[in-house]
Amino acid sequence: MSDDQFTHLDSSGQAQMVDVTDKAVTQRVAVAQARVRMQPATLAMIQDQRHPKGDVLATARIAGIQAAKKTWDLIPLCHPLMLTKVTVNIEPEGDDALRIETLCKLSGTTGVEMEALTAASVAALTLYDMCKAVDRGMVIESVCLLEKQGGRSGHYQRVNEQEEK
Amino acid sequence: MSDDQFTHLDSSGQAQMVDVTDKAVTQRVAVAQARVRMQPATLAMIQDQRHPKGDVLATARIAGIQAAKKTWDLIPLCHPLMLTKVTVNIEPEGDDALRIETLCKLSGTTGVEMEALTAASVAALTLYDMCKAVDRGMVIESVCLLEKQGGRSGHYQRVNEQEEK
Amino acid sequence: MSDDQFTHLDSSGQAQMVDVTDKAVTQRVAVAQARVRMQPATLAMIQDQRHPKGDVLATARIAGIQAAKKTWDLIPLCHPLMLTKVTVNIEPEGDDALRIETLCKLSGTTGVEMEALTAASVAALTLYDMCKAVDRGMVIESVCLLEKQGGRSGHYQRVNEQEEK
Amino acid sequence: MSDDQFTHLDSSGQAQMVDVTDKAVTQRVAVAQARVRMQPATLAMIQDQRHPKGDVLATARIAGIQAAKKTWDLIPLCHPLMLTKVTVNIEPEGDDALRIETLCKLSGTTGVEMEALTAASVAALTLYDMCKAVDRGMVIESVCLLEKQGGRSGHYQRVNEQEEK
Amino acid sequence: MSDDQFTHLDSSGQAQMVDVTDKAVTQRVAVAQARVRMQPATLAMIQDQRHPKGDVLATARIAGIQAAKKTWDLIPLCHPLMLTKVTVNIEPEGDDALRIETLCKLSGTTGVEMEALTAASVAALTLYDMCKAVDRGMVIESVCLLEKQGGRSGHYQRVNEQEEK
Amino acid sequence: MSDDQFTHLDSSGQAQMVDVTDKAVTQRVAVAQARVRMQPATLAMIQDQRHPKGDVLATARIAGIQAAKKTWDLIPLCHPLMLTKVTVNIEPEGDDALRIETLCKLSGTTGVEMEALTAASVAALTLYDMCKAVDRGMVIESVCLLEKQGGRSGHYQRVNEQEEK
Numbered sequence: 001m002s003d004d005q006f007t008h009l010d011s012s013g014q015a016q017m018v019d020v021t022d023k024a025v026t027q028r029v030a031v032a033q034a035r036v037r038m039q040p041a042t043l044a045m046i047q048d049q050r051h052p053k054g055d056v057l058a059t060a061r062i063a064g065i066q067a068a069k070k071t072w073d074l075i076p077l078c079h080p081l082m083l084t085k086v087t088v089n090i091e092p093e094g095d096d097a098l099r100i101e102t103l104c105k106l107s108g109t110t111g112v113e114m115e116a117l118t119a120a121s122v123a124a125l126t127l128y129d130m131c132k133a134v135d136r137g138m139v140i141e142s143v144c145l146l147e148k149q150g151g152r153s154g155h156y157q158r159v160n161e162q163e164e165k
Numbered sequence: 166m167s168d169d170q171f172t173h174l175d176s177s178g179q180a181q182m183v184d185v186t187d188k189a190v191t192q193r194v195a196v197a198q199a200r201v202r203m204q205p206a207t208l209a210m211i212q213d214q215r216h217p218k219g220d221v222l223a224t225a226r227i228a229g230i231q232a233a234k235k236t237w238d239l240i241p242l243c244h245p246l247m248l249t250k251v252t253v254n255i256e257p258e259g260d261d262a263l264r265i266e267t268l269c270k271l272s273g274t275t276g277v278e279m280e281a282l283t284a285a286s287v288a289a290l291t292l293y294d295m296c297k298a299v300d301r302g303m304v305i306e307s308v309c310l311l312e313k314q315g316g317r318s319g320h321y322q323r324v325n326e327q328e329e330k
Numbered sequence: 331m332s333d334d335q336f337t338h339l340d341s342s343g344q345a346q347m348v349d350v351t352d353k354a355v356t357q358r359v360a361v362a363q364a365r366v367r368m369q370p371a372t373l374a375m376i377q378d379q380r381h382p383k384g385d386v387l388a389t390a391r392i393a394g395i396q397a398a399k400k401t402w403d404l405i406p407l408c409h410p411l412m413l414t415k416v417t418v419n420i421e422p423e424g425d426d427a428l429r430i431e432t433l434c435k436l437s438g439t440t441g442v443e444m445e446a447l448t449a450a451s452v453a454a455l456t457l458y459d460m461c462k463a464v465d466r467g468m469v470i471e472s473v474c475l476l477e478k479q480g481g482r483s484g485h486y487q488r489v490n491e492q493e494e495k
Numbered sequence: 496m497s498d499d500q501f502t503h504l505d506s507s508g509q510a511q512m513v514d515v516t517d518k519a520v521t522q523r524v525a526v527a528q529a530r531v532r533m534q535p536a537t538l539a540m541i542q543d544q545r546h547p548k549g550d551v552l553a554t555a556r557i558a559g560i561q562a563a564k565k566t567w568d569l570i571p572l573c574h575p576l577m578l579t580k581v582t583v584n585i586e587p588e589g590d591d592a593l594r595i596e597t598l599c600k601l602s603g604t605t606g607v608e609m610e611a612l613t614a615a616s617v618a619a620l621t622l623y624d625m626c627k628a629v630d631r632g633m634v635i636e637s638v639c640l641l642e643k644q645g646g647r648s649g650h651y652q653r654v655n656e657q658e659e660k
Numbered sequence: 661m662s663d664d665q666f667t668h669l670d671s672s673g674q675a676q677m678v679d680v681t682d683k684a685v686t687q688r689v690a691v692a693q694a695r696v697r698m699q700p701a702t703l704a705m706i707q708d709q710r711h712p713k714g715d716v717l718a719t720a721r722i723a724g725i726q727a728a729k730k731t732w733d734l735i736p737l738c739h740p741l742m743l744t745k746v747t748v749n750i751e752p753e754g755d756d757a758l759r760i761e762t763l764c765k766l767s768g769t770t771g772v773e774m775e776a777l778t779a780a781s782v783a784a785l786t787l788y789d790m791c792k793a794v795d796r797g798m799v800i801e802s803v804c805l806l807e808k809q810g811g812r813s814g815h816y817q818r819v820n821e822q823e824e825k
Numbered sequence: 826m827s828d829d830q831f832t833h834l835d836s837s838g839q840a841q842m843v844d845v846t847d848k849a850v851t852q853r854v855a856v857a858q859a860r861v862r863m864q865p866a867t868l869a870m871i872q873d874q875r876h877p878k879g880d881v882l883a884t885a886r887i888a889g890i891q892a893a894k895k896t897w898d899l900i901p902l903c904h905p906l907m908l909t910k911v912t913v914n915i916e917p918e919g920d921d922a923l924r925i926e927t928l929c930k931l932s933g934t935t936g937v938e939m940e941a942l943t944a945a946s947v948a949a950l951t952l953y954d955m956c957k958a959v960d961r962g963m964v965i966e967s968v969c970l971l972e973k974q975g976g977r978s979g980h981y982q983r984v985n986e987q988e989e990k
Contacts, residue, residue: 006210006221007298010582015220015553017560019580021522021600027846034305045171055180056171058718058840062901063241065842066726069897069905070239072564074287075294076228076557080564080577082905084934085844087835105846109579113301114294121286121305122239129240129279133172136278136321140199140286140308145301156301175747180718182725184745186687186765192351223345223553227406230347231561234402234410237729241722245729245742247410249439250349252340270351274744336540336551337628345550357681364635375501385510386501388675388883392736393571395677396891399732399740404565404617405624406558412740414769415679417670435681443631444624451616451635452569459570459609463502466608466640466651470529470616473635486631505912510883512890514910516852516930567894571887575894575907604909666870666881667958675880694965705831715840716831723901730899734947735954736888773961774954781946781965782899789900789939793832796938796981800859800946800968805961816961 008077017077023109028150032116033101034124034143040095042135047092056130057090060100064088064123068104071118079110086115088123100124101146111153113145173242182242188274193315197281198266199289199308205260207300212257221295222255225265229253229288233269236283244275251280253288265289266311276318278310338407347407353439358480362446363431364454364473370425372465377422386460387420390430394418394453398434401448409440416445418453430454431476441483443475503572512572518604523645527611528596529619529638535590537630542587551625552585555595559583559618563599566613574605581610583618595619596641606648608640668737677737683769688810692776693761694784694803700755702795707752716790717750720760724748724783728764731778739770746775748783760784761806771813773805833902842902848934853975857941858926859949859968865920867960872917881955882915885925889913889948893929896943904935911940913948925949926971936978938970 010016046056065086072080085105093099102119104112124140131138148156175181211221230251237245250270258264267284269277289305296303313321340346376386395416402410415435423429432449434442454470461468478486505511541551560581567575580600588594597614599607619635626633643651670676706716725746732740745765753759762779764772784800791798808816835841871881890911897905910930918924927944929937949965956963973981 005299006295008224008295009220013220014584015224015556015560016583017563017578017581019600021579021602055174055178055718055721058715059173059180059241059722061715061840062719062722063239065840066898066901067239068842073561074228074232074235074239075291076224076561078294079579082577082907083842084846084904086842088841089839105844107846113297114290117293117305118290121290121308124308125279125282125286126240128282129243130171130173132278134170136310136313137323138309140282141306143286143289143305143308144303148301158302179749180721180725181748182728182743182746184765186744186767220553220556223550224557226345226550227554227557230345231403231406233347238726241726244744247412247742248347249351249409251347253346254344270349272351335629336625338554338625339550343550345554385504385508385883385886388880389503389510389571389887391675391880392884392887393569395675396733396736397569398677400569404558404562404569405621406554408624412742413677414681414739416677418676419674435679437681443627444620447623447635448620451620451638454638455609455612455616456570458612459573460501460503462608464500466643467653468639470612470638471636473616473619473638474633475631478631488632509914510886510890511913512893512908512911514930516909516932568891571891574909577907665959666955668884668955669880673880675884715834715838719833719840719901723899727899734888734892734895734899735951736884738954773957774950777950777953777965781950781968784968785939785942785946786900788942789903790831790833792938794830796970796973797983798969800942801966803946803949803965803968804963808961818962 015077017079020079020109025107025109026150027107028112029105030111030113030116030145031103031147032120032145033099034120035141036098036124036127036138037141038096038138039135042131043092043096045134059130060090060123060126061088063126064102064119067122068115068119071115074118075114078114081106081108081110083115086119088119098127111148111151113148117143117145180242182244185244185274190272190274191315192272193277194270195276195278195281195310196268196312197285197310198264199285200306201263201289201292201303202306203261203303204300207296208257208261210299224295225255225288225291226253228291229267229284232287233280233284236280239283240279243279246271246273246275248280251284253284263292276313276316278313282308282310345407347409350409350439355437355439356480357437358442359435360441360443360446360475361433361477362450362475363429364450365471366428366454366457366468367471368426368468369465372461373422373426389460390420390453390456391418393456394432394449397452398445398449401445404448405444408444411436411438411440413445416449418449428457441478441481443478447473447475510572512574515574515604520602520604521645522602523607524600525606525608525611525640526598526642527615527640528594529615530636531593531619531622531633532636533591533633534630537626538587538591554625555585555618555621556583558621559597559614562617563610563614566610569613570609573609576601576603576605578610581614583614593622606643606646608643612638612640675737677739680739680769685767685769686810687767688772689765690771690773690776690805691763691807692780692805693759694780695801696758696784696787696798697801698756698798699795702791703752703756705794719790720750720783720786721748723786724762724779727782728775728779731775734778735774738774741766741768741770743775746779748779758787771808771811773808777803777805840902842904845904845934850932850934851975852932853937854930855936855938855941855970856928856972857945857970858924859945860966861923861949861952861963862966863921863963864960867956868917868921884955885915885948885951886913888951889927889944892947893940893944896940899943900939903939906931906933906935908940911944913944923952936973936976938973942968942970
């Protein structure tokens with residue numbers, strides 16, 4: 001626990017968009033993840049699709065990238081910012097999950113962890129949407145920040161993989 | 166597994182927005198959830214906030230409601246639709262989690278499960294954003310559909326709570 | 331005062347998007363207004379512009395129409411809806427004001443007064459923006475609902491013009 | 496009157512987004528206000544709500560903050576920009592009004608008065624929406640710029656409070 | 661020429677969103693196209709991409725589908741509407757062009773030709789964006805309506821393919 | 826052909842938003858065009874409108890300017906950026922066409938050609954929308970980049986006007 005107050009509330013508890021006008025412009029990177037747990041048969045279907053043309057994963061990647069750019073509109077107290085890089089990678093994990101890993105980057109005065117987390121969440125929701133006709137019971141799990149660089153709070157790296165389960 | 170094809174892909178594997186023009190207009194309801202796992206001290210801080218003024222939970226509820234209305238813009242192959250009810254409830258669960266439960270409803274030709282799941286995810290992301298200065302290690306878990314009514318596929322109710330862990 | 335509760339709060343005071351699923355589909359119309367008070371010289375400049383080419387008023391009209399369509403995105407608890415008519419009229423009033431009158435219409439389950447009020451407000455803000463380099467002291471006044479038809483609450487017509495001052 | 500032309504029109508009267516590429520990057524602040532005039536009984540109901548949980552004011556504050564971020568999308572000739580601070584305060588005024596005061600800030604090449612005015616207007620519209628079931632006759636008044644710092648035109652402060660009535 | 665007035669202007673020439681409240685609800689379909697003319701080497705590169713993984717065409721298809729849903733926001737006087745089907749197909753044409761064909765459909769009171777044309781245009785722009793690093797001289801051509809069904813004006817089919825050159 | 830790879834795909838062919846974090850901040854300008862080919866009678870009607878008040882061209886200009894600002898949202902892999910100037914000019918060409926020329930400008934790390942092309946396309950689509958009731962056969966042609974300054978790739982100027990036919 002790095003601090004002892006909610007920065008998005010003023011002293012009377014009201015929501016505010018905090019002042020970052022004078023924060024240092026540094027290069028900031030955040031890496032986040034999400035997992036979509038599904039039936040093994042569902043994963044097999046996606047992987048079959050994958051080789052020849054497979055718009056399933058492409059659609060989810062693009063949805064994640066676009067969502068990163070809309071984070072300021074989705075999360076009420078996020079600052080608008082100009083991302084200079086976004087990537088969304090999706091890989092199978094075991095026989096019953098897809099793991100999404102996102103990276104966001106910019107040179108600016110605020111961190112980009114919300115952008116990376118939003119990209120991961122929306123890519124996961126898109127996978128759910130693409131596959132829900134065959135597997136309604138899929139679960140999105142382990143949406144968390146893996147790493148964060150830049151800014152006053154320094155380098156953060158998630159230590160305990162178990163934590164995220 | 167209720168079906169054996171990805172409805173969002175055509176026969177050559179290309180993404181499409183499926184034709185719902187002639188589907189029956191019925192009343193459709195979906196209930197979804199998300200959990201935000203946090204340090205007990207973080208939950209305690211939110212609960213202290215809660216009584217006097219506490220914009221933390223209000224901000225997350227509103228973000229969830231607004232996100233439900235933008236689902237068609239976030240999830241590429243979702244149909245635009247006119248939600249007639251959205252609720253977002255957030256309750257503590259044990260001493261280290263907040264549980265979000267969302268409900269979406271409309272009278273139309275497509276289900277609203279993506280809207281309920283999107284509302285839950287964005288409410289969870291907003292809680293993360295509001296609290297990240299004090300607890301960067303929070304994890305969003307168990308984002309899943311709990312119930313779905315209306316439409317050709319009938320009533321769905323998640324049976325096994327363990328599944329969603 | 332037509333009612334004794336805030337419909338957008340549930341019984342515990344939490345924001346919600348109220349259920350309109352079962353409300354009657356009727357034809358609904360709302361008329362709203364806004365005034366922009368300015369220096370007489372500013373109004374004269376706009377009127378000079380007006381005759382030959384004058385994008386000032388056209389820009390404000392279009393901004394108002396577009397804002398009506400985005401009301402569900404701007405006002406957190408508004409329902410998404412499909413407007414079937416929007417008009418924005420702007421006329422000089424005396425020698426120091428422009429008066430905006432908007433009309434919104436649809437056939438649906440919710441009223442359109444927020445759409446008409448939002449169109450009037452954004453048209454007024456756009457006029458401010460277009461003219462602020464010459465008159466920073468302009469004031470937007472008297473943004474109010476003039477008339478409302480359709481729905482359970484019946485016909486509303488603002489009786490007392492003074493009220494709106 | 497600080498200037499004698501409409502900067503948003505070119506020499507033939509056509510709308511344009513003016514060139515700010517070479518303007519100085521300075522710290523810019525704008526403060527704006529709006530008033531919502533209502534029945535005393537309506538204000539009393541909001542204030543009763545306020546103490547225990549009261550999402551009315553929180554919803555309006557959040558709507559105002561989010562609207563500030565969308566100003567470039569609402570007002571056709573506004574430049575996109577990256578606000579570094581937004582606050583929305585809402586206080587009772589007398590027994591029949593709520594007064595909204597907004598502040599926007601950034602370090603950039605254009606002023607932020609439209610952002611502050613848009614935040615105030617949308618917060619006011621949201622209050623109207625939250626309370627319209629009990630008081631349809633509410634009026635939004637006195638939407639104006641109170642103060643502006645930064646940029647070539649220097650410090651502006653509204654002198655005559657009466658003006659804004 | 662099917663009519664002798666601009667429906668989007670009122671009798672004094674001012675822009676308006678026309679009243680479709682009382683128009684018949686019929687099933688409406690529109691088919692549109694766009695061509696992207698490029699260097700043969702560029703087309704060859706896209707086709708090489710296509711087989712193994714090829715996000716180029718998938719990205720353009722998704723961008724077109726999403727743009728169709730935003731037409732009401734892009735084209736000022738378009739009505740908001742709820743598309744029930746959107747498809748975007750992209751095929752090579754000769755050795756130096758990609759041809760995009762889009763189809764939009766709904767059951768409603770307004771035609772969907774603007775949605776089909778917008779989908780085609782944005783898919784074409786996305787192809788340009790994906791390939792501009794290798795071929796800046798690409799040209800988007802022949803964006804036109806091919807067919808339109810439903811509504812008072814009946815069935816329209818483009819007769820003369822030359823016309824669209 | 827200035828390069829031999831698609832920058833928007835990673836080495837395995839997956840869509841990504843490329844890293845521009847460390848690119849030089851330079852002043853960037855792009856000029857693009859589009860033509861709308863129509864019946865001579867349609868052009869004559871627009872020109873009649875033009876003199877007295879004529880919202881046709883004003884609406885298209887504004888739609889183009891606003892679309893430039895939304896390019897990042899329409900084109901999936903475009904970076905968000907802060908345009909500092911946008912102009913949209915529309916002129917008759919011969920007796921059967923309107924030619925749109927757009928200019929976008931900023932000081933930043935990425936080019937603005939997609940913004941200029943998007944502005945031209947959406948202005949053209951808006952003209953189509955305004956006039957479609959009188960001339961459904963209009964065609965949008967010759968959407969292309971005319972000039973580009975700034976950035977590593979230097980000055981580009983379209984040499985051969987014929988190319989764009």
